[in-house]
Amino acid sequence: MAVFAHDALKGEHVLVTGATGGIGSETAKVLAGMGASVTLTGRRKHKLKQLTAEIHESTPFAHVYTYAADLGNDEERHELVQSAEKACGPISLLVNNAGISGGGPVEQLEQDDLERVMHVNYTSAVLLTQVVYQSMKQQKKGAIVNVTSLSGLRGTYGGTAYAGSKFAMTGFTHSLALEAIEHGIRVNAVSPGFVDTEMGRASAQKKAERQNRSLSEVVKDSIPSGRMTKPDEVANTIAFLLTDAAANIVGESVKISGGSVLR
Numbered sequence: 663m664a665v666f667a668h669d670a671l672k673g674e675h676v677l678v679t680g681a682t683g684g685i686g687s688e689t690a691k692v693l694a695g696m697g698a699s700v701t702l703t704g705r706r707k708h709k710l711k712q713l714t715a716e717i718h719e720s721t722p723f724a725h726v727y728t729y730a731a732d733l734g735n736d737e738e739r740h741e742l743v744q745s746a747e748k749a750c751g752p753i754s755l756l757v758n759n760a761g762i763s764g765g766g767p768v769e770q771l772e773q774d775d776l777e778r779v780m781h782v783n784y785t786s787a788v789l790l791t792q793v794v795y796q797s798m799k800q801q802k803k804g805a806i807v808n809v810t811s812l813s814g815l816r817g818t819y820g821g822t823a824y825a826g827s828k829f830a831m832t833g834f835t836h837s838l839a840l841e842a843i844e845h846g847i848r849v850n851a852v853s854p855g856f857v858d859t860e861m862g863r864a865s866a867q868k869k870a871e872r873q874n875r876s877l878s879e880v881v882k883d884s885i886p887s888g889r890m891t892k893p894d895e896v897a898n899t900i901a902f903l904l905t906d907a908a909a910n911i912v913g914e915s916v917k918i919s920g921g922s923v924l925r
C-alpha cells in the first residue's frame with residue numbers, strides 16, 4: 663500500500679546507500695513511488711539490477727540510476743556522486759543507510775574489526791555526506807536521513823564497535839543538523855531496533871544463543887509489540903522525514919522500537 667502521494671518527491675534526486683540490503687531496497691521502492699529520481703548504490707551489481715527491475719514493475723515510469731561502489735573507498739565515493747549528478751542532476755536528498763554489524767565483547771574485540779565497523783558505519787558516511795552537502799548548499803535546500811539504530815542511543819552487550827559507530831552517527835546527525843539548517847538543509851536519523859532483515863535476524867539470533875533462549879522468546883520478551891520491525895516501516899519513516907511534512911523536524915532520532923526503548 664502506498665502511504666505517500668505519487669508526486670510527493672517530484673523533482674528531487676535522492677541517493678540511497680545500502681540499497682542492495684533489506685532496509686535500503688524497501689526505501690528505494692518507497693522513494694521511487696513518490697516521484698523522486700533515485701540513485702541506488704551498494705557493492706553487489708546483481709542486486710542493483712534486480713532491484714531496478716522490481717521498482718519498474720511497481721512504478722513503470724520511475725527514474726532509477728544505479729552505481730556500484732564500495733563506500734569505504736575514497737575514489738569510488740567521489741565517482742558515485744559525480745556520475746549520479748551527471749545522470750540525474752544535483753542530489754537534493756540523501757539516505758545514509760549502508761552499514762555492517764561486527765565486533766563483540768571488549769575482551770575479544772580485534773582492532774581490525776573495530777576499525778572496519780567504524781570506517782563503514784561512520785567515517786564513510788560522513789565523508790560521503792561532505793561531498794553531497796556541498797551540492798545541497800549550492801541548491802540552498804536538502805534533507806539527509808541517517809539510518810542509525812537503537813544501538814546509537816543506548817549500549818548493548820558486545821556493542822563496543824557497532825553501538826560505538828551508531829552513537830557516532832547520532833552525534834554526527836546532531837552536529838550537522840545545527841550547521842546545515844541555516845542553509846535550508848535538514849538532517850535527521852531513524853533509529854530502529856531489530857528489523858526483519860538478514861542483519862536483524864542474525865543479531866537477534868546471536869542474542870538468543872547467548873541467553874540460551876529461542877529467537878521468538880527473545881523477540882516477544884524484549885519488544886512490547888511482540889515483533890520485529892518490518893523494513894517497509896523503516897522506509898516509510900525515512901520517506902516522511904525527507905518530505906516537507908517534516909519541515910521543522912531537525913536533528914531528531916526517530917525510534918522505531920515496538921516500545922522497547924522509551925525516552
Ligand SMILES: NC(=O)c1ccc[n+]([C@@H]2O[C@H](COP(=O)([O-])OP(=O)(O)OC[C@H]3O[C@@H](n4cnc5c(N)ncnc54)[C@H](OP(=O)(O)O)[C@@H]3O)[C@@H](O)[C@H]2O)c1
Pocket residue numbers: 679680681682683684685686703704705706709731732733734759760761762763782809810811812853854855856857858859860861862863
Ligand atoms: N536490521 C536491523 O535490525 C537494523 C537495526 C537498526 C539499524 N540497522 C541499520 O540499518 C542499515 C541497513 O541494515 P539492513 O538490515 O538493511 O542490512 P543489510 O541487509 O545487511 O544491508 C546492508 C547494506 O549496506 C551495504 N554496505 C555494507 N558495506 C558497504 C560498503 N563498504 N560499501 C557500500 N555498501 C555497503 C550493503 O551493500 P553490499 O553488500 O551490496 O555492498 C547493503 O546494501 C544499517 O546501517 C544497519 O546498521 C539495521
